[in-house]
Amino acid sequence: MKPDLRFQFSGDTTTGVLTVRREFAAHRDLVWDCHTKSDLLDQWFAPKPMTTMTKSMDFREGGHWHHAMIDTDGTQYWGRLDYVTITPKTGYTTRDAFTDETGVPDTDMPVSHWRTSFTDTDKGTLVENIIDYGSPEALQTVIDMQMQEGMTTTYEKLDELLSDLTR
Amino acid sequence: MENNDAGLDAVFHALGDPTRRAVVQRLVKGEASVSDLARPFDMGLPAFMKHLGVLEEAGLVSSEKIGRTRTCRIQPETLTAAERWFETQRAFWRGRYDGLDHLLTALKGDEHET
Numbered sequence: 001m002k003p004d005l006r007f008q009f010s011g012d013t014t015t016g017v018l019t020v021r022r023e024f025a026a027h028r029d030l031v032w033d034c035h036t037k038s039d040l041l042d043q044w045f046a047p048k049p050m051t052t053m054t055k056s057m058d059f060r061e062g063g064h065w066h067h068a069m070i071d072t073d074g075t076q077y078w079g080r081l082d083y084v085t086i087t088p089k090t091g092y093t094t095r096d097a098f099t100d101e102t103g104v105p106d107t108d109m110p111v112s113h114w115r116t117s118f119t120d121t122d123k124g125t126l127v128e129n130i131i132d133y134g135s136p137e138a139l140q141t142v143i144d145m146q147m148q149e150g151m152t153t154t155y156e157k158l159d160e161l162l163s164d165l166t167r
Numbered sequence: 168m169e170n171n172d173a174g175l176d177a178v179f180h181a182l183g184d185p186t187r188r189a190v191v192q193r194l195v196k197g198e199a200s201v202s203d204l205a206r207p208f209d210m211g212l213p214a215f216m217k218h219l220g221v222l223e224e225a226g227l228v229s230s231e232k233i234g235r236t237r238t239c240r241i242q243p244e245t246l247t248a249a250e251r252w253f254e255t256q257r258a259f260w261r262g263r264y265d266g267l268d269h270l271l272t273a274l275k276g277d278e279h280e281t
Contacts, residue, residue, distance in 0.1 A: 007264065009257040018256065022264040026271040034267055034274075044270045047262025127264075143252040 016139035018131040025124040032089050032118055035127070038065060045069070055103070061086050066103045080105070081114070091117035096131075109145065110138035181225035186210075187218050191227060191241065198240040201230070 008021040024031050034040045038057035046052040046069035053076075055066040064082040071077070080103055082095040094114045097105035105111070115130040133139040182188055190204055205215040219239065222228040230239045 007261055009253075009260060011253045011256065020260045020264075022260075022267075024264075024268060024271055026275060030271060030274060031267075034270060040270070044266035045263065047259055047266055129260075146252060146255075 013139060014136055016133035016136050018129075018133075020129040020131070021126060023121055023123060023126045028089060028118050028120055028125045031125040031127060035116065035118075036092075038067075041065070041067070055101070059083060059086070064103075066099065068101070076101070078103075084113075089118065091115065110134065110141050112142075177225040178227060181221050181227055184218065184221075186215075187222055190218065190222060190239075194228060194239060194241040198238050201237045201239060204239060 006023040009019070011018045034044065036059050038054040038059075041057075042052045042054055044052070045067065049072050051070045053068045053070060055068065055078075057063075057065045057067075059065070061083055064080050066078070066080045068076040068078045078099045078101055080097055080099050082097070084093045084095060086092045094116070096112045096114055098109040099105050110133055113132045113134070115132075117128050119126045119128075133142060182191065186208055189207070193199060193204060201212075201216070201219065204219075205212055208215060219228065219230070223230065226242055228239050229242050230237050232238075
């Protein structure tokens with residue numbers, strides 16, 4: 001495996017917190033725009049080969065982004081990010097909920113709280129996401145539910161991991 | 168606390184070799200005898216058995232001797248649900264931000280920056 005020093009991911013099952021850091025060789029204003037404007041979010045938020053589709057975007061405190069990530073077979077995964085606090089060009093906090101097409105949050109699934117921050121570095125901009133599921137139990141619920149649907153595809157997941165390693 | 172323990176390290180070590188990865192990829196499709204598994208590889212059986220040993224020690228593969236045939240199968244549960252989920256999330260975020268990296272490069276190109 002080639003270590004990618006620009007990308008760091010860590011997860012803590014004991015607290016239910018994930019931390020994702022990524023450095024970009026671009027000006028902070030541009031990186032900020034890519035995170036906060038839906039026409040730009042639509043171009044990257046879902047990892048390839050999935051695509052992103054915005055249903056509505058209201059980037060202000062109290063507003064939210066309602067969007068779907070669409071799989072190659074057409075399956076739509078709806079979600080909404082509710083913006084709680086916004087400090088322009090510096091960071092924002094959100095609540096991330098699973099929803100359906102109407103935007104109604106799925107109350108069976110735990111909500112995660114994201115704290116996303118943007119800082120200048122020598123090479124460009126560092127983005128940090130601290131994603132808090134609130135408790136190890138809530139994180140476990142998410143893992144269980146997402147693994148349940150993925151249970152039959154355990155082998156495919158292992159296959160993905162392997163192809164990731166061989167890349 | 169990082170999501171790394173000795174078990175996962177052993178798994179990644181085991182998968183760090185092309186022969187062993189090929190064996191796991193073959194076994195993901197279904198169980199196979201040692202001789203069938205060894206056939207595609209240009210190496211002696213003792214060398215091949217060493218690779219199988221590493222996979223078994225990492226808990227990725229189990230084998231059972233029935234009569235004169237030793238049959239191998241994959242043990243996917245070695246990666247716990249949480250580890251698998253973390254790996255999925257890691258790959259997800261990596262892919263997501265690789266996409267953003269490409270977009271930023273394209274946007275900077277539009278602005279005629281270097």
